[in-house]
Every structure is written in structure tokens, then in C-alpha cells.
Amino acid sequence: MNLYFDLFFTFARIGVCTFGGGYAMLPILQREIVEKKQWATDAELTDYFAIGQCTPGVIAVNTATFVGYKHGGIFGGICATLGVVFPSLVIITVIAACLSNFSDYPVVQHALSGVNACVVALIASSVLKLGKGTLVNLFSWAIFVGVLLISVLVGISPAVLVIAAGLLGYLTLPVQKWKQRKEDKNP
Amino acid sequence: MILLSLYYEFFKTGLFSVGGGLATIPFLQHMGESTGWFQNSDLTTMIAVSESTPGPMGVNMATYVGYQTAGIAGAIVATLGLVTPSIIVILIVAGFLQKFRQNPVVEAVFCGLRPASTALIVAAGLSVAYSVFTVADMESTQSLSALNLPCIVLAVAIFVGLKWTPLKKLHPILFIAFAAVVGIVAQL
Incomplete structure (x- = not known):
């Protein structure tokens, strides 16, 4: 029972701390899930994000379901997901009920400019941490540079890029097997 | 009845918007046009509010639209509708991954x-x-x-x-x- 509460409240905290899209929650996830709770590793978070790109739904929700399922089965996945949406439900309902022109207030806009600048810094710092684990050889660097260039220069759907990268990874299988065999022969 | 159609509409949005909160916008546009729950001009306000409050954008949008359409119950139903497809699909994928991790x-x-x-x-x-x-x-x-x-x-x-x-x-x-x-x- 305790685990389910823990999942709910941890993800509720993550929901409160996330501004903008799913990527902006990465720094918070690293802090809460990887460093504090150790529910997942940096590499697993990258996997969840990749899968979240080509499966339906909001990435933040997908990640919550993944982590929740890993630690508490199906009910854990549901608790984590309800946790991540709970703060939105409360905050948005209050704003929609009381402040019809919330986003027009200058104070909100100024605060948001500051928050967005901070989000850029947070994402940069998270990516540096992630890159250490995911960019380990020439192949991974090639995929990284390729996907980055294509997604910045051509407005192509991220889902397509993720699937293509997965296929390329699959194609390396014979090379990996060959290497493995060579190592087995000359230990 | 409106709650049921809210759930259904957001279930569809959650099922077909692949790749994060911004991907929900075209679906919401279509939803506004076909149901008359909100105008395209309201959508701009909804995006602005969703971006300027904590929480994942897609979820914020669903809550906002749901509340505007049918009050607090609407907010809850729309949000649950949006996340249901994610939960189902991810639970299947996660179960698969757990089995084939070492493959x-x-x-x-x-x-x-x-x-x-x-x-x-x-x-x-x-x-x-x-x-x-x-x-x-x-x-x-x-x-x-x-x-x-x-x-x-x-x-x-x-x-x-x-x-x-x-x-x-x-x-x-x-x-x-x-x-x-x-x-x-x-x-x-």
C-alpha cells in the first residue's frame, strides 16, 4: 500500500515541478526518480522517452506509467499516472474558475519568461548527464548527430526518426554478434 | 451524456496524438469544430494557460477544455480520457519489455x-x-x-x-x- 502512495505523491511532485512539455520534466525526473528514489537509471529514462515518442499519448504520462509499472505492477502504473495529472487537475480547475485571463497578467508573463530561461538551462544540464550514458561509440554519435540535424532542419515527425533509429540499431545486430564471436575465439 | 462524449473525444485525442503535448493541438482544433464546445480563439487562451502553469501541457489542455465544457466533473473526465490510451498501451509495452529486456x-x-x-x-x-x-x-x-x-x-x-x-x-x-x-x- 505504501508503495502506491509513494508512487502517487512522487509523481504528483514531478507534475507540480514540470513547466511546458514532457522534455522539461526530464531534470525533475532525474532528480526524483534516478537520484533520490533510484526507481530507474538514466539509460532507462532515455528508453522511456524514446518509446513515448512513438506510442500514443503525452510523454510525461507514458513515463509515469512505465516507472509505476516497473515498481508496482499495473496498479502502480495507474497510481503514478494519476499522480502526475493530479496537480494539473487542481491548478487548472482553480485558474479556469477564478482567473479567466490568467495568462494575460504581466506578472505571469514576466515570471514565465524567467521560468523558460531556467528550463533551457535545466534541459542543457540534464542532456549533459544523459549524453554520458547514451553517446558511447561512433555509431551512437552518428545517430545522435543525424537525428538532431534532421529534426532541426526538416520538420519531420519525431516518431518516424525514433523508428528509423531503432531499425538502424537492429541492423547492427550482425556486427555485434560477429564481434562477440571474435571475442569468444580470442579471449 | 456530455461527460461520456468528453471522455470519448479525449480518449481519441490521447490515442492518436503521438509525441507529446503539442501533438494534441490539431485534435483539439478538430474537436472544437465538430462539437462546438469551444471556438478556435478559445484554443489560443487554453494553450497560453497550459504553458504558463505547472504540469504536462497535454494534460493541462484536457483539464482546461473539460472544465470549460462541463465543470469540475468535465475536467476530471477529460483528463482520464486523455490518459487511458497511454496507460493501456504503455502497460502492454512495459510488460513486453520486462520479458524481452535481455533479448x-x-x-x-x-x-x-x-x-x-x-x-x-x-x-x-x-x-x-x-x-x-x-x-x-x-x-x-x-x-x-x-x-x-x-x-x-x-x-x-x-x-x-x-x-x-x-x-x-x-x-x-x-x-x-x-x-x-x-x-x-x-x-x-
């Missing part, structure tokens, strides 16, 4: 996925950076917009803070709160 084929596919995922995060960061660090300059005839220096300085300062050992251990939300205060004080 060399799955391992090889992830070797390609991880750098791609990292690249997409960088790309998303760059597009946020571009929108934060530039100001649309209506008067200049050049297509390039001017740099928003105060925001750049703030971002660099926070980045240095994140890497600086005495501050490194602080929770990211403290940096976000600090940035919000600076934004208000400096009228960014």
Missing part, C-alpha cells in the same frame, strides 16, 4: 533508440532556447529577430549554478522559482 534484438534496437532520444531532447531544448532567447522585432526589416540578452544571461547564470558544487544538490524547482522571481523583478 539481443531488443538490446540492438535500443542501441539505436537511445542516441536518437537524446538528440530529440536536444532539439526540443534548442527550440525552447530559440523562442526564449529571441524577441520578435516587428520594426526591423530583417527576418532575424533580436537577441533577448537578459534571458540569455539568466539561463547561463542558472546553468553555471546547476554545475557549481555548492548549489548542485538543490532541487530543480528552487532554480525555477528563483528564475520566476528574477523574471518578475527584472520585467523580463
Whole structure:
């Protein structure tokens, strides 16, 4: 029972701390899930994000379901997901009920400019941490540079890029097997 | 009855919008047109509110639209509708992954996925950076917009803070709160 509460409240905290899209929650996830709770590793978070790109739904929700399922089965996945949406439900309902022109207030806009600048810094710092684990050889660097260039220069759907990268990874299988065999022969 | 159709509409949105909160916008546009629950002009306000409040954007949008359409119950039903397809699909994928984690084929596919995922995060960061660090300059005839220096300085300062050992251990939300205060004080 305790685990389910823990999942709910941890993800509720993550929901409160996330501004903008799913990527902006990465720094918070690293802090809460990887460093504090150790529910997942940096590499697993990258996997969840990749899968979240080509499966339906909001990435933040997908990640919550993944982590929740890993630690508490199906009910854990549901608790984590309800946790991540709970703060939105409360905050948005209050704003929609009381402040019809919330986003027009200058104070909100100024605060948001500051928050967005901070989000850029947070994402940069998270990516540096992630890159250490995911960019380990020439192949991974090639995929990284390729996907980055294509997604910045051509407005192509991220889902397509993720699937293509997965296929390329699959194609390396014979090379990996060959290497493995060579190592087995000359230990 | 309206609750049921709210659930159904947002279930569809959740099922077909692949790749994050922004992907829900075209579906919401279509929803507004076909149901008459809200106008396209309301949508702009909804996006602005969703972006300026905590929480994942897609979820915020669903809550906002749901509340405007059918009050608190509407907000809850729309949000649940949006997340139901995710929960189902991810539970299936996660179950599959747990079984085949050690499979060399799955391992090889992830070797390609991880750098791609990292690249997409960088790309998303760059597009946020571009929108934060530039100001649309209506008067200049050049297509390039001017740099928003105060925001750049703030971002660099926070980045240095994140890497600086005495501050490194602080929770990211403290940096976000600090940035919000600076934004208000400096009228960014």
C-alpha cells in the first residue's frame, strides 16, 4: 500500500515541478526518480522517452506509467499516472474558475519568461548527464548527430526518426554478434 | 451524456496524438469544430494557460477544455480520457519489455533508440532556447529577430549554478522559482 502512495505523491511532485512539455520534466525526473528514489537509471529514462515518442499519448504520462509499472505492477502504473495529472487537475480547475485571463497578467508573463530561461538551462544540464550514458561509440554519435540535424532542419515527425533509429540499431545486430564471436575465439 | 462524449473525444485525442503535448493541438482544433464546445480563439487562451502553469501541457489542455465544457466533473473526465490510451498501451509495452529486456534484438534496437532520444531532447531544448532567447522585432526589416540578452544571461547564470558544487544538490524547482522571481523583478 505504501508503495502506491509513494508512487502517487512522487509523481504528483514531478507534475507540480514540470513547466511546458514532457522534455522539461526530464531534470525533475532525474532528480526524483534516478537520484533520490533510484526507481530507474538514466539509460532507462532515455528508453522511456524514446518509446513515448512513438506510442500514443503525452510523454510525461507514458513515463509515469512505465516507472509505476516497473515498481508496482499495473496498479502502480495507474497510481503514478494519476499522480502526475493530479496537480494539473487542481491548478487548472482553480485558474479556469477564478482567473479567466490568467495568462494575460504581466506578472505571469514576466515570471514565465524567467521560468523558460531556467528550463533551457535545466534541459542543457540534464542532456549533459544523459549524453554520458547514451553517446558511447561512433555509431551512437552518428545517430545522435543525424537525428538532431534532421529534426532541426526538416520538420519531420519525431516518431518516424525514433523508428528509423531503432531499425538502424537492429541492423547492427550482425556486427555485434560477429564481434562477440571474435571475442569468444580470442579471449 | 456530455461527460461520456468528453471522455470519448479525449480518449481519441490521447490515442492518436503521438509525441507529446503539442501533438494534441490539431485534435483539439478538430474537436472544437465538430462539437462546438469551444471556438478556435478559445484554443489560443487554453494553450497560453497550459504553458504558463505547472504540469504536462497535454494534460493541462484536457483539464482546461473539460472544465470549460462541463465543470469540475468535465475536467476530471477529460483528463482520464486523455490518459487511458497511454496507460493501456504503455502497460502492454512495459510488460513486453520486462520479458524481452535481455533479448539481443531488443538490446540492438535500443542501441539505436537511445542516441536518437537524446538528440530529440536536444532539439526540443534548442527550440525552447530559440523562442526564449529571441524577441520578435516587428520594426526591423530583417527576418532575424533580436537577441533577448537578459534571458540569455539568466539561463547561463542558472546553468553555471546547476554545475557549481555548492548549489548542485538543490532541487530543480528552487532554480525555477528563483528564475520566476528574477523574471518578475527584472520585467523580463
